[in-house]
Amino acid sequence: MRQLLILSGKGGTGKTTVASAFIDFTDAKAFADCDVDAPNLHLVMHMQEKPEISDYYGMGKAKIDRSKCMSCGICMENCRFGAISFKEGAYIVEEFRCEGCGVCAYVCPQTAIAMKPDVAGELCLYNNTRVFSTATLKMGSGTSGKLVTEVKKNMQRSCNKDAFAIIDGSPGIGCPVIASISGVDMVLVVAEPSISGISDMERIVKTAQGFGAKIAVCVNKYDTNIDKSLEIEEYCKRNDISFMGRISYDKSAAEAINNGISLAKADCRASEEIKKVYQNTMKHINNTKRREKYDSN
Amino acid sequence: MKLAMPVNENNIKSGICYSFGRAPWFMIYDTEIKKEFFIDNSAASSAGGAGIKAAQLLVDQNIDGLITPRCGQNAAEVVQGADIKIIKSQGEDIEENIKLFESGKLTLLDEIHTGYHNHGK
Amino acid sequence: MKFTRDITIMESKKIAVLSGKGGTGKTFVSVNLADAAGKSVYIDCDVEEPNGHLFFKPEITSEEKVTVKIPVVNHDLCTGCRKCTEFCRFNALAYLKDKVKVFEDICHSCGGCMLVCPQKAIYEKDLAIGKVEIGKSRQVKILSGTMDIGKASGVPIIKRLLELGSLEDLTIIDCPPGSACVTMESIKDADFCVLVAEPTLFGVHNLAMVHELVNLFKIPFGAVLNKCTDGENPAEKYCDDNDIKILGKFDYDKEMGRLNAQGEIMSRVDKAYNRKFAELSYAILEEIK
Secondary structure, three states: OEEEEEEOOOOOOOHHHHHHHHHHHHOOOEEEEOOOOOOOOHHHHOOOOOOEEEEEEOOOEEEEOOOOOOOOOHHHHHOOOOOEEEEOOEEEEOOOOOOOOOHHHHHOOOOOEEEEOOEEEEEEEEEOOOEEEEEEEOOOOOOHHHHHHHHHHHHHHHOOOOOEEEEEOOOOOOHHHHHHHOOOOEEEEEEOOOHHHHHHHHHHHHHHHHOOOEEEEEEOOHHHOHHHHHHHHHHHHHOOOEEEEEOOOOHHHHHHHHOOOOOOOOOOHHHHHHHHHHHHHHHHHHHOOOOOOOOOO | OEEEEEEOOOOOOOOEOOOOOOOOEEEEEEOOOOEEEEEEOHHHHOOOOHHHHHHHHHHHOOOOEEEEOOOOHHHHHHHHHOOOEEEEOOOOOHHHHHHHHHOOOOOEHHHOOOOOOOOOO | OOOOOOHHHHOOOEEEEEOOOOOOOHHHHHHHHHHHOOOEEEEEOOOOOOOHHHHHOOEEEEEEEEEEEEEEEOOOOOOOOOHHHHHOOOOOEEEEOOEEEEOOOOOOOOOHHHHHOOOOOEEEEEEEEEEEEEEEEOOEEEEEEEEOOOOOOOHHHHHHHHHHOOOOOEEEEEOOOOOOHHHHHHHOOOOEEEEEEOOOHHHHHHHHHHHHHHHHOOOOEEEEEEEEOOOOOHHHHHHHHOOOOEEEEEEOOHHHHHHHHOOOOHHHHOHHHHHHHHHHHHHHHHHHO
């Protein structure tokens, strides 16, 4: 199975716009939305059938049994995450801050604390003619990294072993992004021509390289700042990073996406440009020797 | 020698699992007595570090070699740290892989480039 | 043009700016709000991809490393009982060749292994995960955090940034995108949240997520509509449908976009923007009262 991951570093550069267009151009039989904090791919993919929904369990959260609690406060003293506080005469665990480490349960002299499994979100799998894996994180839960891993596994389990999968990633460079990079054949970074966009692009490129991924870059909305766009191309040249092309800021493209229409199906300048980026990317993936590497589970 | 493989079900006809850390079962095969048994992979439901926990399970089984399609960096550190060889599987057929191993046709996975080493240090 | 009227009421208030979807203009709004308010503190909690410093270009006055505690095992005292390995819910410890091995990147620094070891064979070392920088630009104090590349979570850096925040001045917190751990950490002690929304399908969808988040955290909030164009604004509709007070609107402005891309602070280069942001501060002020 081969996987192409779309990342950006900075938010709002056009990952989902690019991912959805690529999915349609290649008629991908497998795709996933790993932006579990703010999933958007389903808004453009319009799946007809009902998905399989399954619960996503996070780390488990500590629960204090009031009937056993003697209010000694030892739990609060030992909690490194500030998740236990004394409110209205009782010790309580603030779920949002609880990391599920189990220290409080261990130190409680009354064994009044237990680690309870918590449903931290929902996994959603469409599995008919195509496999589409996505998820939503329950608001207030952490562990988005683990959920990203589950979304990918869900997709991999259901699709053909020879499938070519496209994964829509999330902004940033932390845990959920790292989880999405693991095991993919190539990362395509969608960069924005702005001072923030370039700074963020450099950090995501370094992150992805650190995890052994093959990287390529394209620029979206390039005509909003030609100077910055050229800076990005120069950066790629200097650092031996393959450059896949430029996409202009196109009002009709924005309208299409706003109406949930993938740019592969729209008829505008940006769709032509994305198609070229897509063709360059596919050529690049096929030419690059498939790199055998460790990928974490 | 004792070999382990991540597998989809607890039977030899089921197939090698694509994932190591979250494989539902591991099959342990003894090449001397030519017998296999299966262990449930409790690491599969872990929040994080599933590869590490799965690797620990196998280390505790005193295996000599692990035949797998893929292996995460952390899991590899555990397995190799316990002097267990990691061997790259070919295809999904379990019995086929045993045959290939016994005829010396499988190669080591650890000859292949690994990922990030420094972890930002 | 600095506004000093009523500014005392704003003192010691923490205003978090978030959006759900990336690229809607959180940094644009936070940087300019901090500037237009005169004396203020700007905290960049997007430690994975910090951008505020690119606009302020602050004069850095101090810098400190942010570290987390990682266990170290004294192998001479270790008896191989494996209580630590079994305790760790993150699977950050493994036992092989009679030694406990610590996986530093997976460790959540809970201190549990140290507690459970019957031989007291585990102690802790500090591991750097990033840094915070304190600087200033005109009357704005800038606290910026950067996470080291390859690290999983910036939460400890955000915690440190918020600790360093002033108790006296108006504080603007520039949040990360999304609605998970790092965003929650950034908003949890805020007095007010500004939700920055863009008029797109994706923008509204993600606006709904942060809307749910601020409700969950029971923090008062209002919305700022950015990149507005003619025609229907789905973000405005969402706010109207959900009784969310719209505190300000910014039109899509190509020239502004270009200047923003160059790193210009609009409130400093354009009187009209300075006024708009001052008006926005008053609108927020009204809500906090």
